[in-house]
Amino acid sequence: MAANIGDMIMLFGDSLTQRGWEPNGFAERLAYVYNRKLDVINRGMSGYNTEWVVPVFEQCFATQHEQQHVPKVRILTIWLGANDAAPPGALHHVPRDKYAANLVKLIRMVRDPASPRYSPETHVLLLTPPPVNTHQWRVGGALERNFEATRSYAQAARDVGAAEDVPVVDIWNKFWDACGHVEERLSEYLQDGLHLNQQGYAIVFDEIIKTISATCPELHYDSLTPVFPPWDRIDLDNIPAALDKRSIFSNQ
């Protein structure tokens, strides 16, 4: 851990990520379980589509030269598509193929050894956008959204994950299964047909943790050591050395 900041989990995406700091949101839940191990940094930008976030990501994610000075991003979640899937003509619309290409661009910025932002220590997780409940969203929504479009964009994200060998956290399917394939019942997980409520974020958190367990168990919060020791493990005869910061991997 560098002074001021420690290694981190970076959450990158749109409003679904930005709102992760709501009580019981997935950012809050991750910060709670990773406390004293990894910091959680929220880079969710409400209303952004993949076209707009690519230049933002270039400014958010350190280049290899900068990486010497800054803490490492150990886990990076990329969760986009809810805005891209707006219908053609809408301000937020990004064509499906372009959406997929932008996801590939984001992933390769981190995973391609030729990229200036190559970061082999970063475990990337790709999340699919959740299904839209048009019965809810229609009511007061100024932005157009379409159930079938979001389903199709979620499939595009799955395809990108498979092609790029990036673990996919399949929010679309988990929500769809959770509501028994009945669109109206998505209101159990969505607060307005598009954005998640606490029950929705509980699924997102659980699925992220399951995916970490399955694909990089060494980054599960239970596998990591707190940077500073628990108070009942401090060797009181050996202060201050007993309080030196330790690697979060020191038990591995």
Place this chain on the structure above:
Amino acid sequence: MAANIGDMIMLFGDSLTQRGWEPNGFAERLAYVYNRKLDVINRGMSGYNTEWVVPVFEQCFATQHEQQHVPKVRILTIWLGANDAAPPGALHHVPRDKYAANLVKLIRMVRDPASPRYSPETHVLLLTPPPVNTHQWRVGGALERNFEATRSYAQAARDVGAAEDVPVVDIWNKFWDACGHVEERLSEYLQDGLHLNQQGYAIVFDEIIKTISATCPELHYDSLTPVFPPWDRIDLDNIPAALDKRSIFSNQ
């Protein structure tokens, strides 16, 4: 904002700070309102007293040399004393004068121009420990705590704040007033007589924000600009330049 990380609010303290990532905890609430403006970093260490956190703070807070490479701590909360106030003989006990001297040491590490960690951009807030509800804490508590001792340590913190010209967020008095000076009624704000519940953290959050408004209004979240523009303010004819990161002070 450096890549990976932005300027931040650092929360430094014991379990009362560590648990700030609970839903509706003060860390979660701060992260929500400062989202896209300042990151919130939790450096709360459960069970720690001021003796133990001094060497930890030296490792958490960047030296002037390091400060060139890392994001700035714009707001630093120091909230300690709940453990120091354990009675003499208890593992966590730190004598009152030593507690006060340690608070002074922490403050001067940041505010003394001669300190290697001098950081004039950091606004320090000193929080007093909340009163203990011995009627609650006695029940299952393995650690001894004493109402009058905590009152006395809170006064010591107030005195340090006054002497060092550091704003004091007086949690002790706010809780005491909120419960009508009836110790048993502290259960409305404490989950176990020592640690805060959501109502308790709501007071802490509100008092921190009030103190920021009163002592450094330029750091109130409403005074700051998001690092990346709101989606409905993006100049779409001027991408990607319209998406360049901006100073959070660019409206001031």
